[in-house]
Amino acid sequence: MSRSPLLEVEDLRVHFNTDDGVVKAVDGVSFALERGRTLGVVGESGSGKSVANMTILGLTRAANADISGRIVFDGRDLATLDAEGLRSVRGNQISMIFQDPLSSMHPFYKVGRQLVEALEVHQEIDRQEASKRAVELLGLVGIPDPDRRAGEYPHEFSGGMRQRAMIAMALANDPKLLIADEPTTALDVTTQAQILRLIERLQDEFEMAVVMITHDLGVIADVADEVMVMYAGRVVEAGTRDEVFYDPQHPYTWGLLGSLTRVDRPRTARLAQISGQPPSVISPPQGCHFRPRCPHSFGRCTETPALEQRILTPGHADRCWLEPERKQTLRVVSSGEIGLEEPAA
Amino acid sequence: MSRVEAPSQRATDVRAPSAAEIEASTPGAGGALLEVDHLVKHFPIKSGILIDREVGRVRAVDDVSFTVRRGETLGLVGESGCGKSTLSRSILQLIKPTSGSVRFDGRELVGLTARQMRPLRREIQMIFQDPYASLNPRRRIAQIIGEPLALHGLRSGGERQSKVQELLERVGLSPEHYNRYPHEFSGGQRQRIGIARALALEPRLIVADEPVSALDVSIQAQIINLLDDLQNEFDLTYIFVAHDLGVVRHVSDRIAVMYLGKIVEIGPADAVYANPIHPYTHSLLSAVPIPDPRQNRAREQVVLEGDVPSAADPPQACRFHTRCPRATDICSEVEPRLVDYGSGHWAACHHPIGRESPRAGTVG
Numbered sequence: 001m002s003r004s005p006l007l008e009v010e011d012l013r014v015h016f017n018t019d020d021g022v023v024k025a026v027d028g029v030s031f032a033l034e035r036g037r038t039l040g041v042v043g044e045s046g047s048g049k050s051v052a053n054m055t056i057l058g059l060t061r062a063a064n065a066d067i068s069g070r071i072v073f074d075g076r077d078l079a080t081l082d083a084e085g086l087r088s089v090r091g092n093q094i095s096m097i098f099q100d101p102l103s104s105m106h107p108f109y110k111v112g113r114q115l116v117e118a119l120e121v122h123q124e125i126d127r128q129e130a131s132k133r134a135v136e137l138l139g140l141v142g143i144p145d146p147d148r149r150a151g152e153y154p155h156e157f158s159g160g161m162r163q164r165a166m167i168a169m170a171l172a173n174d175p176k177l178l179i180a181d182e183p184t185t186a187l188d189v190t191t192q193a194q195i196l197r198l199i200e201r202l203q204d205e206f207e208m209a210v211v212m213i214t215h216d217l218g219v220i221a222d223v224a225d226e227v228m229v230m231y232a233g234r235v236v237e238a239g240t241r242d243e244v245f246y247d248p249q250h251p252y253t254w255g256l257l258g259s260l261t262r263v264d265r266p267r268t269a270r271l272a273q274i275s276g277q278p279p280s281v282i283s284p285p286q287g288c289h290f291r292p293r294c295p296h297s298f299g300r301c302t303e304t305p306a307l308e309q310r311i312l313t314p315g316h317a318d319r320c321w322l323e324p325e326r327k328q329t330l331r332v333v334s335s336g337e338i339g340l341e342e343p344a345a
Numbered sequence: 346m347s348r349v350e351a352p353s354q355r356a357t358d359v360r361a362p363s364a365a366e367i368e369a370s371t372p373g374a375g376g377a378l379l380e381v382d383h384l385v386k387h388f389p390i391k392s393g394i395l396i397d398r399e400v401g402r403v404r405a406v407d408d409v410s411f412t413v414r415r416g417e418t419l420g421l422v423g424e425s426g427c428g429k430s431t432l433s434r435s436i437l438q439l440i441k442p443t444s445g446s447v448r449f450d451g452r453e454l455v456g457l458t459a460r461q462m463r464p465l466r467r468e469i470q471m472i473f474q475d476p477y478a479s480l481n482p483r484r485r486i487a488q489i490i491g492e493p494l495a496l497h498g499l500r501s502g503g504e505r506q507s508k509v510q511e512l513l514e515r516v517g518l519s520p521e522h523y524n525r526y527p528h529e530f531s532g533g534q535r536q537r538i539g540i541a542r543a544l545a546l547e548p549r550l551i552v553a554d555e556p557v558s559a560l561d562v563s564i565q566a567q568i569i570n571l572l573d574d575l576q577n578e579f580d581l582t583y584i585f586v587a588h589d590l591g592v593v594r595h596v597s598d599r600i601a602v603m604y605l606g607k608i609v610e611i612g613p614a615d616a617v618y619a620n621p622i623h624p625y626t627h628s629l630l631s632a633v634p635i636p637d638p639r640q641n642r643a644r645e646q647v648v649l650e651g652d653v654p655s656a657a658d659p660p661q662a663c664r665f666h667t668r669c670p671r672a673t674d675i676c677s678e679v680e681p682r683l684v685d686y687g688s689g690h691w692a693a694c695h696h697p698i699g700r701e702s703p704r705a706g707t708v709g
Contacts (some may be wrong), residue, residue: 044561045532144651158652159425188424188588190649193632197648215562218591218634221641241638259566261591263633264640266615270573271595273566277531 004075005032006176006209007056012069014048014055016062021282025051027233029069030307033226035176036203038210040224040241042217042256046278047230049213053179057096058086074176092122095170099182101162105154111138111165112150118172137168141198160191167198174206181213196223217260221245229253232279232289235307239316249311249318251340252290254331258339272339288319295341296322296330361408362683362691364448367611368412371599371689377412378550378582379436384409384445386428386435390657403657405431406442407606413550418576418583420597420614422590422629426653427603429586433552436584437469438462449550467497470543474555476535480527486513486538487523493545512541517571533564540571547579554586569596590633594618599689602626605656605664608683612690622692622700625665663695671696 014026026048033039043049054060056071056078071078078089090096098104106114115134119125125133131150138146141164154162163183170178180199184192200223203210212223220227220241227244229237229252237250248254258272276293285291287302294301298321305319322330331338364380385408390401405428413419421429434440436447438454447454449469454462473479480489490509494500500508510520516537527535536556543551553572557565569592575581587593593600594614601611602623610623621627628647635641649668654660660667666676675695683693684703695702 044563160652188653189590189629189632190424191652193634193646193648194650196634216634217562217636218641221636221638222634245636245638256562257636259563260636261569261589261595262635262637263590263594263618263630264635264637264644265594266618267595267597271566271570273570274563275567277533277564278561 006035006074007033008070008072009052009056010070010072012052012055012071013067014051014060015066017064017066018282023281024233024284025281026055028307029230029233029235031228031235031238033177033209033211035209036207037225038203038212038223040220040227041211041213041230042215042220042227043230044215044278046232046281048233048281049230050181052230053096053181053211053213056179057090057094058083088122091118091170091175092173093175094177094179095173095175096179096181097163097166097170097183099185101159101166101186102154104166105162105169107154110151110153111157115150115165115169115172118169122173133172134168137172138165140171140202141165141168142194143168159187160194163187163191163195164198167195167202171202171206175208177209177211178203179211179213182215183212184219185214185216192219199223217256229256232284233281234289234319236290236320237318238307239313243313243316247311247313247316248331248338249316249324249327250290250320251294251296251322251331253318254338255293255340258337258341272337272341274340288321298322360682361410361608362685364410364412366685367410367689367691370685370687370691371412371414371613373414376415378415378450379413379584380446380448381412381436382410382446382448384432384435384447385443386431386440387443401657404606404659405656406435407659408445409603409606409608411601411608411611413582413584415582416576416580417598418585418596420593420600421584421586421603422588422593422600423603424588424629424653426605426656428606428656429603430554432603433471433554433584433586437466437471437552439471463497467546468548469550469552470546470548472536472539472543472551472553472556475559476532476539477527477559479539480535482527485524485526489527489538490542490545493542497546499546508545509541512544515544515575516541517567531564533560533567536560536564536568537571540568540575544575544579548581550582550584552584552586555588556585557592558587558589565592572596590630602629605653605659607664607693608691609665609694610690610692611683612686612692613688616688616690620699622686622690622697623665623694624669624671624696624698626692627698628670663693671698 010030012026012029016023029052041049051060112134116130119130119133135146135150138150143149143161143164184195224241227241228235231252237253255274274293279285279289287304291297291301300321305321307317307319309317311324364382368377384406386406387402387404389399391397392400423429435442442455487509490512491505494505513520513522518537557568585596597614600614600617601608604625610626628649631647651668662678662680663676666672681693681695683691685691686700
């Protein structure tokens with residue numbers, strides 16, 4: 001049986017008409033995700049990583065939004081579904097967890113009650129059974145004393161426990177896909193480790209696919225199978241985790257990797273920074289959006305490079321006009337690390 | 346060694362070593378610019394309608410001593426609620442400490458009136474986390490950066506303008522930005538404005554509380570490099586408070602790790618990171634994912650159970666014992682004292698990693 005990917009996004013565009021002009025938040029994003037795999041989406045604020053994924057769930061359908069492209073999930077095109085159809089998918093087959101669990105939960109209702117509601121919306125289940133299942137779910141995500149905790153309000157939970165409760169809610173209906181948007185950014189590192197291990201364990205148990213959206217390359221290195229690097233509304237590089245970390249093709253990826261500080265390395269003299277600011281999404285630079293910040297740009301960069309395979313590794317694609325051989329020499333800085341340019345003295 | 350002996354009158358009173366003891370054990374010269382001695386900040390929890398009765402205390406900072414040397418950067422790390430922000434604000438006397446001493450260049454700050462403190466504020470400045478909340482949205486950049494100069498009666502009129510423009514240029518902004526408002530700038534640019542404001546009075550010590558955590562990765566590197574350059578150029582001393590352990594390692598000469606109001610480990614940055622002694626430091630470091638998949642897979646991760654307990658009711662004896670993988674009976678009975686493991690590397694633990702346990706006589 002040849003299995004098609006669980007999720008296939010093709011040339012997704014999300015443009016918002018505003019008083020200041022058209023915001024091209026997502027401008028031609030394509031990717032595919034297999035069952036049980038984890039896709040890491042990395043990018044800075046304004047790169048479109050969140051908007052692209054919220055669009056999958058139909059959460060960006062506003063009056064001023066122009067959405068085009070295909071979003072094929074499990075054989076159905078979500079982009080063409082009406083609100084009713086989307087509701088049956090959302091929270092059921094696809095769940096989403098957000099950065100801030102406090103604002104994603106209702107402050108007036110007990111945590112258990114909110115879980116019961118999530119169950120009742122999508123399943124034929126009586127109240128008593130749903131309550132039982134809610135407590136089970138809280139236990140599953142590692143909340144101690146789930147019986148008592150189900151009767152508490154969100155404010156009585158710590159940040160880490162709220163995120164666990166959010167995950168419990170997201171898992172209530174055994175989704176095939178979990179979209180996690182910066183799920184650990186608001187948490188302390190020791191809690192982050194707990195949450196990442198929890199998602200991993202549940203993923204193994206339920207064969208769930210995960211889209212992990214984050215700005216933290218450490219988290220990506222930890223959990224992703226595939227990686228997609230976004231910049232100003234476009235995917236600039238995509239490949240497996242090891243390809244992107246050890247053979248990065250796009251200068252923006254070099255810049256990101258070079259500007260990181262690491263706990264496992266003594267301090268270097270200086271960080272290799274990316275100069276300048278991310279571009280405006282209303283009037284982005286012509287051609288390659290990274291051009292104004294790229295020390296290696298040349299004449300051709302005013303044309304937009306397509307996201308395609310430019311080296312011998314199948315599936316590893318990028319949007320950069322530089323000759324692959326030239327990249328080998330350009331990206332290597334003196335210390336043997338990958339960076340955008342040598343750190344200034 | 347004298348510092349290992351019981352120093353106190355009461356058996357339960359385990360005092361931290363003094364700033365002088367820590368300073369004496371730290372190699373290298375330089376001299377302390379800031380000495381913090383047995384600093385305590387408790388916030389009372391009050392209850393009652395007519396009479397405010399104190400029903401408890403949040404022990405935000407509980408007997409903390411350390412020094413910061415001229416020209417160095419001390420990194421202060423720990424999770425939310427560990428007291429690192431309260432500590433940094435107590436140093437600046439923005440929060441009045443409950444007890445203890447803070448000496449800046451030999452002068453005692455605790456107990457000074459606002460008026461007495463004012464001239465010292467020129468020498469100690471702060472950079473804040475949120476570049477959106479720390480700049481007055483209705484003031485122009487010229488006013489924001491020039492205000493400290495005006496308040497201290499330094500420079501007037503045209504002279505002030507040229508000083509502000511010089512500062513703007515120094516932090517990587519254009520002098521033409523002089524008349525703009527904060528909303529016209531991005532997060533990274535705003536943080537540069539905050540830095541320019543802190544520099545205006547030519548301070549000697551800058552306390553930076555999470556200065557890059559609200560910024561994108563590529564902008565973080567720019568700000569870290571800028572702070573680094575300014576330190577060399579103006580001979581600045583930094584206290585760098587952050588929860589991002591990678592950033593702290595990059596900027597710091599020495600590191601202090603806090604847990605529930607106490608320093609549990611302090612020492613030279615490379616020693617603390619490469620050979621942590623306290624199990625909390627170790628688990629904190631191992632929890633940080635390394636942006637290098639192979640390295641990440643190769644190492645062993647210690648995942649701590651549970652959450653940080655409340656500072657209003659911290660665990661008895663060693664405050665970490667409820668979550669510590671190495672804890673034994675003694676940890677819930679006797680509070681470990683900060684012990685010197687050589688070269689200025691101190692840790693407070695009954696079961697130090699890779700070292701011999703401190704002798705039983707460490708407490709009274």
